[in-house]
Amino acid sequence: MSIKTYTSVDKYADVPYEGKERLFLEVKNDPRYKDYLFGCYECGICVAVCPSARFYDFSPRKITQGLAREDINLFYEHLNDSVWDCSQCFSCLKCPRGNNPGGLITIMREVSVRNGLTSAKQALEGYTRIIYKIMSTGTQVSPDMIRPEAFPDWGPTAEETADNLELWRRAMPPETMHTTSASWEVSEKTLTELYLIWHLTGVMDMIKTLNESLYMILVDVMEEKLEESGYKA
Amino acid sequence: MIPQEALKKTKREFRPDPANAPTEDMHEKVLELEAKGEWIVHRVPEPYIELDTKYGRKKKLPLQHTWHHKSCGQCGHIPGYSTSIFWLHRQLGMEYNDPTDQTSCTAWNYYASATSNAAAQAAVAMRNFAAAYESGYFPQIHCATSYGHYKEVREEMVHHPELRARVREIMAKMGKPLVMPEEIVHYSEWVYAVRHEIAKRQVLDLSSIIVTVHPACHYYKLVQEDAIYDPDVYGGQRTAVVTAVAQALGAKVADYSTWFDCCGFGFRHILVQRDFSRSFAVQRKIEVMRDEANPDVTLTHDTGCVTTLDKSQFAPNAHVDPEKRKAAIPVLSEAQFAALAMGAHPYRVCQLHWHAADYRPLLEKMGIDWKEAWREFEDDLEQLRKDPKASLTWEDADKGRQVHASHGGH
Secondary structure (H helix, E strand, O other): OOOOOOOOOOOOOOOOHHHHHHHHHHHHOOOOHHHHOOOOOOOOHHHHHOHHHHHOOOOHHHHHHHHHOOOHHHHHHHHHHOHHHOOOOOHHHHOOOOOOHHHHHHHHHHHHHHOOOHHHHHHOHHHHHHHHHHHHHOOOOOHHHOOOOOOHHHOHHHHHHHHOHHHHHHOOOOHHHOOOOOOOOOOHHHHHHHHHHHHHOOHHHHHHHHOHHHHHHHHHHHHHHHHHOOOOO | OOOHHHHHOOOOOOOOOHHHOOOOOHHHHHHHHHHOOOOEEEOOOOOEEEEEEOOOOEEEEEOOOEEEEOOHHHHHHOHHHHHHHHHHHHHOOOOEEOOOOOOOOOHHHHHHHOOOOHHHHHHHHHHHHHHHHHHOOEEEEOOHHHHHHHHHHHHHHHHOHHHHHHHHHHHHHOOOOOEEEOOOOEHHHHHHHOHHHHHHOOOOOOOOOEEEEEOOHHHHOOOOOOOEOOOOOHHHOOOOOOHHHHHHOOOEEOOOOOOOOOOOOOOOHHHHOHHHHHHHHHHHHHHHHHHHOOOOEEEEOOHHHHHHHHHOOOHHHHHOOHHHOOOOOOEEEHHHHHHHHOOOOOOOOOOHHHOOOOOHHHHHHOOOOHHHHHHHHHHHHHHHHHOOOOOOOHHHHOOOOOOOOOOOOO
16 A cells, blocks of 8 residues: 655746745844744634635635645745735634734735735735835825725715815814825825834835836935935935 | 523622732832833822722722823714713813823824834824823723734833833933823723713613613723722622713613624724624624613724624615614714713814714613704804804803702813
8 A cells, every 4th residue: 555645836947946035034033023922732713703705715824824834835835835825813812822823924915025026916916106206205094085986886885985085184183184195194394204114114115126116206206205315324 | 603691690799809810010110210210100189089800909090180082983073072081171170181192102104004013103102102201191991902012012112121111212302201101091981980970960761772782892801900900890890981971971881792802993994894893793793782681772982893783774765675784883982971971062162963873762872962062053053154153152052951069171
């Protein structure tokens, strides 16, 4: 009787193994990795609580198992095909081993963006205007983003809000919230400090790899303010 | 679906014991690092009260002198949420600071796109904490994701000296000290702490209002420690915030079997891949609430949760025969609900016109004449149209309302 040895199916066989391994090691060498992975005994609690697992072919258990076993091919497959389905709710912190599958996925996503993987660029294709908003204005979303063409599924409120935006924004008492292009008034000095953080921590390099046009626009906005304030990034 | 009664059948008792807590005490770690000269600990100002957290440790909750760390999604898309938080502080005479020296926590983008890294996220957090420290006011955080993320940052900063060193260097370039608050405080913990004071000022009878509560994942799942648990609320088995407020106001809190489920926000999904968010929100939360509890309102305490549950109910109507279409469940923050209970204007303060799910039946059941309130608000709008530089003031917000006198915040 022969015993079949289990091996993972290599969906990305055309990608050099060394390249996949380098990416795996970049994940493993992240300082947070050892805080997030203690070994998985496949109980499946993370899958049971996971909202993404109900709608996508997605399994925090498999991703964590793949990392714990250091299955390079499986890791690479998850890096490309799975990590962007995660809803980052951290329900998976229910893990009885104290693993953090959501946190491991966060690290994998960072590595994916930093290395300019096509799958990351595709996942974030429709999202770049949000990146521009947070990086340049200091607030993640803004009132003027509620447009019926952007949120047709939100019903008639989207159109009503867009039609009355400037007036409705003045019709609320908090003085910092009479804004339309940012969620609240962020001071110039604060914004400049935020730009300094993006430059000093390597985030601008990540943006450049992800989307060169977005990078150029952001650099234009930021460098002038940084120079005016006498900061050297 | 598991029947609700089966979920409650247990003879086990859970008695939190801080001596046997499965997590380390972050307070000790934070203070140890201060003693070593690593950072300044921004102490919780008096007056504060002590609340119980999940494993029985105490958390200091400042009642006033708070620096309001605002939420992008609240201020941008559901402004009645932030306005109600400020209004409650003003009604209770609790002094606060609403700063412009505050950035987003940037966690929504981080969880959506990972176009950032641990150092940037920590630097953003510490910059905001330093700004609060410099102002003399203690940070109170409006968004549950900001709150959960900042707890995550605190863990990373405590455990990774190289990260601390890097962030200290970045702060130094801005002339800012490295500051860690003694506590990381969510606004819903403040509302929980003052719920009886709110109830004393209540002008509406809510005894006929059925409420379901949706707790925010990032409040109690992301770094589980620090969330408020109360043996008198769910027997200490679930986080007490929001529920305790609804109970203090005399509303009936109804249970449902998917209480612990996420709302389906998804960070990136809610903005650019909403088929997931609205499917999950409707099928796992809204329809279950309706079938099992039939609430008049669902209350929650997070930006993303209000957004997802409120905005996701319109599109699924396309699947339903108009004759059989059931009413939407209005979605409010508990801050807005508490403000309404105290007589706040539904439009000037709670800004309900920004909400999608129909809230009017709820207001009618609460005894609020929303037609008259809308007429008053339309008069306000007419005045504002005449003067493009004018805006509604806090005094305007309470014109003609039966509320207690306002006190200042700034």
